[in-house]
Amino acid sequence: MVNLAKVVAFSLLTIGFFAFFANFGIPEIKPAPPPVDEELDLSSMTMEGFVALGDRIFNGKGTCTLCHNPVGGRAPLLDDAAARIRERLRDPRYGGQAQTLEAYLRESMLEPSVFVVAGFGKAGTSDTESPMPVVSGGGIGMSEADISAVIAYLQDRWGLDITVEIPADVAEAQVAETSMAATPVRPLKSPQAAFTQFACTACHIFEEAGGQVGPNLSRIGAQRDREYLRRAILDPNADISDGFVPNLMPGTYAEQMYASELEMIVDYLAGLE
Ligand code: HEC
Ligand code: HEC
Structure with missing residues (x-):
């Protein structure tokens, strides 16, 4: 009898423990709010x-x-x-x-x-x-x-x-x-969006605005053909325009650009006369 009582008591204790643990012991998992800046x-x-x-x-x-x-x-x-x-x-x-x-x-x-x-x-x-x-x-x-x-x-x-x-x-x-x-929508749909995305305007003037680290490209179409322009973007060190130094223009655009973006930019530049 004493043993049975012990078993029952032990069982109740165990059940009680788990019940307690289930209710209070396990931390409630709430979806974490997004980090707030x-x-x-x-x-x-x-x-x-x-x-x-x-x-x-x-x-x-x-x-x-x-x-x-x-x-x-x-x-x-x-x-x-x-x-x-x-x-x-x-x-x-x-x-x-x-x-x-x-x-x-x-x-x-x-x-x-x-x-x-x-x-x-x-x-x-x-x-x-x-x-x-x-x-x-x-x-x-x-x-x-x-x-x-x-x-x-x-x-x-x-x-x-x-x-x-x-x-x-x-x-x-x-x-x-x-x-x-x-996450801008790619491929980009306007030369302006591409110039912003690829930061071309940080170094080049295309229309009026832009940096002057690289040559002013406002009339580039009058001086260079498409093939040259394509190469200038994909492999900037292939030709260095007069008065400028190599290795300044990023050589990474070939990996970053969609073909359609490259052609859009080349078309645009070729038209700047
Ligand atoms: C797809 C091209 C396009 C986009 C994108 C666009 N607009 Fe326009 N918007 C126009 C055109 C075309 C007109 C002139 C025709 C008209 O009155 O609706 C115009 C007219 C306006 C006018 C009236 C200008 C006036 O002189 O009376 C305002 C203001 C304006 N847009 C603001 C915006 C703002 C702000 C955005 C971005 C949130 C925007 N637009 C995006 C093409 C666009
Ligand atoms: C960090 C500055 C920098 C960025 C960004 C940059 N360029 Fe250049 N770019 C230069 C410099 C400097 C030259 C001249 C040296 C050379 O030819 O590589 C040049 C040359 C060029 C030329 C050849 C001009 C000529 O007459 O020979 C073209 C075309 C051109 N860049 C287009 C672009 C386009 C398009 C982008 C963006 C996709 C871009 N560049 C981004 C600095 C930059």
Whole structure:
């Protein structure tokens, strides 16, 4: 009897121990929150930081500069567009809802066809349809916060008072923007994107802007043929242009570039005359 009692007591103890352990002993596994960068602290997001975010979105994820650039002429320049945009609101063709510059910018991004700048409409639509994609759509995927950041950036760039507020979900916008920046869509689709991706502009002037570490390439097409250009990119030391030193231009582009990117760049350079 005593033995049986001992066995029972031992069993209960064991069961009790496991029950206790199961409930309290095993640490509960929760999915760890993503590491939070200090920059993402909402209370520390200043308007300056928000403008900088808009700048990066405008020049990166937003793809705005793929079209709004002085090279392609595919879209009106946004460099100094404030006065022009105020006129748009008084244009008899304007049928949108916007009363302010901020509202016009938002509308331009979310409903580009509400007002199409004369001469920039899709071919054959008599300027009733915009070729500009809706920026919140799949291709670009900008959030409300992204859009506000771009507006803040443009207003700041144009020397205007910033009228947007820093939205609550700005941290998400920043996370999304950072992850996009790390993985650009390849192969790249514009020479400008390639020049940024491969940092060509750090050393070369292509149009007006760029570094002067390498030769100015603004009129390179008039001097060099495609074969030369291709070789200059793939094997920079094969020919050294006058007045410049070898081993300065990275010799790694052959491994980094898709063939289509290389040909796009060569086509572009060959056309610079
Ligand atoms: C695929 C090309 C393309 C991309 C990408 C693009 N746009 Fe546009 N955008 C256009 C074209 C073309 C027009 C002129 C036709 C029109 O009025 O919609 C335009 C018009 C505009 C206008 C009105 C300009 C004016 O003078 O009234 C604004 C503002 C604008 N875009 C902002 C942006 C911003 C900001 C982005 C990036 C988030 C962007 N666009 C991305 C092609 C583009
Ligand atoms: C770190 C600076 C640097 C970067 C980045 C760079 N280059 Fe260069 N590049 C040079 C220098 C310096 C020369 C001149 C010496 C030589 O010919 O290698 C040169 C030469 C060239 C030439 C030949 C010009 C001529 O007339 O002979 C071409 C074309 C060229 N680069 C294109 C590019 C392109 C396209 C990219 C980006 C994919 C790029 N470079 C990136 C520094 C750079």
